[in-house]
Amino acid sequence: MKPLKLMSYAEGRWLEPEGALSDIASAVTDEPVAQVGSGARDFAGMLNHARAVGGLALRVMTFHQRARMLKALAEAIMARKEELYELSYETGATRADGWIDIEGGAGTLFAYCSKGRRELPNDTILIDGPVEGLSKRGTFVGQHVLTPLQGCAVHINAFNFPVWGMLEKLAPTLLAGMPAIVKPATASAYVAEAAFRILIEAKVLPDGAVQLIVGPAGNLFDHLTGQDIVSFTGSADTAQKLQRHPVIAREAVRFIAERDSLNAAVLGPDATPDQPEFELFVKEVVREMTAKAGQKCTAIRRALIPAALIDAAEAALKERLAKVVVGNPRDEKTQMGALVSASQRKDVRSQIEKLSREARIVCGDPNKSNGKGAFLEPVLLRCDSPEAAAAVHEVEAFGPVATLMPYNDIADAVRLVNKGNGSLVMSLFTYDPDVTRAVLTGAGAFHGRLLIVDRDCARESTGHGSPLPMLVHGGPGRAGGGEELGGLRGVMHYMQRTALQGSPRMLASVTNSWIKGAPEHRAPPHPFRLKFGELELGKTFISESRTVTLEDIEHFAHFTGDTFYAHMDEEAAAANPFFGGRVAHGYLLLSFAAGLFVDPAPGPVLANYGLDNLRFLKPVKPGDSMRVQLTAKSKTLRKDEYGEVRWAVTITSQNDEVVANYELLTMNAL
Numbered sequence: 001m002k003p004l005k006l007m008s009y010a011e012g013r014w015l016e017p018e019g020a021l022s023d024i025a026s027a028v029t030d031e032p033v034a035q036v037g038s039g040a041r042d043f044a045g046m047l048n049h050a051r052a053v054g055g056l057a058l059r060v061m062t063f064h065q066r067a068r069m070l071k072a073l074a075e076a077i078m079a080r081k082e083e084l085y086e087l088s089y090e091t092g093a094t095r096a097d098g099w100i101d102i103e104g105g106a107g108t109l110f111a112y113c114s115k116g117r118r119e120l121p122n123d124t125i126l127i128d129g130p131v132e133g134l135s136k137r138g139t140f141v142g143q144h145v146l147t148p149l150q151g152c153a154v155h156i157n158a159f160n161f162p163v164w165g166m167l168e169k170l171a172p173t174l175l176a177g178m179p180a181i182v183k184p185a186t187a188s189a190y191v192a193e194a195a196f197r198i199l200i201e202a203k204v205l206p207d208g209a210v211q212l213i214v215g216p217a218g219n220l221f222d223h224l225t226g227q228d229i230v231s232f233t234g235s236a237d238t239a240q241k242l243q244r245h246p247v248i249a250r251e252a253v254r255f256i257a258e259r260d261s262l263n264a265a266v267l268g269p270d271a272t273p274d275q276p277e278f279e280l281f282v283k284e285v286v287r288e289m290t291a292k293a294g295q296k297c298t299a300i301r302r303a304l305i306p307a308a309l310i311d312a313a314e315a316a317l318k319e320r321l322a323k324v325v326v327g328n329p330r331d332e333k334t335q336m337g338a339l340v341s342a343s344q345r346k347d348v349r350s351q352i353e354k355l356s357r358e359a360r361i362v363c364g365d366p367n368k369s370n371g372k373g374a375f376l377e378p379v380l381l382r383c384d385s386p387e388a389a390a391a392v393h394e395v396e397a398f399g400p401v402a403t404l405m406p407y408n409d410i411a412d413a414v415r416l417v418n419k420g421n422g423s424l425v426m427s428l429f430t431y432d433p434d435v436t437r438a439v440l441t442g443a444g445a446f447h448g449r450l451l452i453v454d455r456d457c458a459r460e461s462t463g464h465g466s467p468l469p470m471l472v473h474g475g476p477g478r479a480g481g482g483e484e485l486g487g488l489r490g491v492m493h494y495m496q497r498t499a500l501q502g503s504p505r506m507l508a509s510v511t512n513s514w515i516k517g518a519p520e521h522r523a524p525p526h527p528f529r530l531k532f533g534e535l536e537l538g539k540t541f542i543s544e545s546r547t548v549t550l551e552d553i554e555h556f557a558h559f560t561g562d563t564f565y566a567h568m569d570e571e572a573a574a575a576n577p578f579f580g581g582r583v584a585h586g587y588l589l590l591s592f593a594a595g596l597f598v599d600p601a602p603g604p605v606l607a608n609y610g611l612d613n614l615r616f617l618k619p620v621k622p623g624d625s626m627r628v629q630l631t632a633k634s635k636t637l638r639k640d641e642y643g644e645v646r647w648a649v650t651i652t653s654q655n656d657e658v659v660a661n662y663e664l665l666t667m668n669a670l
Helices: 043-059 063-079 081-089 095-119 164-176 186-201 236-243 246-250 276-294 307-321 342-355 410-418 433-446 488-492 504-511 550-560 570-575 586-597
Strands: 008-010 013-015 021-025 032-037 126-133 141-148 153-156 180-183 210-212 229-234 254-259 263-267 300-306 360-363 379-382 401-407 426-429 450-453 495-502 540-542 605-616 625-637 642-653 658-669
Touching: 008 043, 021 186, 032 186, 043 141, 043 180, 043 210, 063 081, 063 095, 063 164, 063 186, 081 095, 081 186, 095 164, 095 186, 095 276, 095 488, 141 504, 153 164, 164 180, 164 186, 164 229, 164 488, 186 210, 229 236, 236 254, 263 276, 263 410, 276 300, 276 307, 276 401, 276 426, 276 450, 300 307, 300 410, 307 360, 307 379, 307 401, 342 379, 342 401, 401 410, 410 433, 426 433, 433 450, 488 495, 495 504, 550 586, 586 605, 586 625, 586 642, 586 658, 605 642, 625 658
Parallel strands: 153 180, 153 229, 180 210, 229 254, 263 300, 263 426, 300 401, 379 401, 426 450
Antiparallel strands: 008 013, 008 210, 021 032, 126 141, 141 495, 360 379, 540 625, 605 658, 625 642, 642 658
16 A cells, blocks of 8 residues: 655645654554654744634534534544544554544544533633622622633644544643644554545534644744643653743743553452452453553553552453453454554563562563564563652553552552652542542542442443543643643633633623623513514513412422422421421522513423522411512523523512522523
8 A cells, every 4th residue: 555645734724744754553454554744834933823723613613512512523534434444443443442532533523512502601701710899789790701811722632542542632622612733643644644634525514613733743832822722642752842941931821731650459358259349340451451552541550459469460460451352453352553663663672671670570571573563462560669760650551551459558559659740540440439539538639530340330430441421531740730621621621710700791792691780671562472583591580479378388388399398387387497497498489489470371381491590598388478580591502402501599588588499490482
């Protein structure tokens, strides 16, 4: 096959490689797969294009429009996934490895599309938290909001997941409304470039929304500003070098780092060989050693075993590792493919040599050669004195390598785990909640994610090494101190939080969300008579009053079965410090409130969707009366046929005291 000439994509054009060409070899055959240029690009022009063209186009789109764009990109990747699988084999990845990378990447786009449609408004501004009262009369209030940064996100990706690594960064970036420049690692850039082409050819991205650098990054960092952001995945050494760039410090450029880490798996002291958790531990360690040939930032590098069980664990791991078939990833029988390159294998061998000064190899031969390709057997080491060791807690062999080590008790296990100085993830295999609590309180601060595996969740567990779109991916210390993914947390990294201060009228108008003190529109018709598009925020209905009788309370109690003493026993209720006598059920008040504000005839309101932020603030006693105010607070389009309306509901007593308040959600026809 003729090597592919990898191209960059800048300012809306595909650019041929510049300068001397160098080969990227197949991890399987050593034959050239692609060629990359050595020349630099006009990085200032790319950044300016992203800011002035791409960013402007993205920021006028609503969150929902951007979410639909992500869905279209995901569908494009899935429609052409076989092209990517074929290229992925050349990186040494098996079909299963490629599935994590390719379909996992598309799945992340789908997930962020879903979260964007369900959890974000159909707007360009995101409200962050509740309104804060800043004055006695309520005429001066505060509200935090988020808006997209007006720069460019520079994504520097690692070689191990050329598709997922690109898409898991692009998903929250584009949903936030920020353009990106993608810089893939050279070793697998041919897969990243192919996936990037699919994104461009989907024809759903605005001009300037994404650009691609294949080859050296040259003076890219020299042109960054305080509105830009760098998101890096790779080695700790490279991350530190980039973070020390003078422009990063001078401009206070946000820098998100996801670095290598010495992730650990701990077998709990209760998990003896006759318990399911022991087998689950062995299975997971082997899977993490061999998936992607161990080339994962989340892979298990240290396996901690109760001292009395380390021989049994070693034997079980060796037995399972002996069955792993290493070979050509295109062969269906192959369970583990090759490392991404010969240079990567050389580096892994060098790191194994360092580890072997403190630990002995108990399984696998790191120097065994299979002829062509960057193949390497899984290598298991054992360190019997981990407390005195240094390398096993500092050196990462980024391949199919893990080190077994014993611990004496949970406190000892926590100390050993924490000697890694921060990781992306640790796993705990136990059925004892007390063990989990002790590990969490002792080691939680050192890890971005803690996976607890037991017999109850194992069947559906996504595993130690699987970052999920809705959970944080990142970790403290050695792991980089950054965060990616995490649902909407990942979106907010690409936005600026701003504290607004002003009048309720002004803030309600700016944020498209009515707040107390803003104008109310009380004129007919009843708000439930207005379609979604006709309903203006602040549209208010104030009900007639209704007296709550003792008969009402007793009837509700017997009808529902809720005969709690506060409603039925005067003497006991009088002794209660909150009530001082019998009171109405809170849910009776909600039911009466609905009866007071609902317009019963068929109309635009299609369904009651639920309640949020319900609080009962004052008791209602027999003979008290209640009145309801219903105000349209915010609107979010959900489907082409209907949208969600959020209503502020306040129940007051005859003394105008607030008895209860909550937010009602309805689905309204357009």
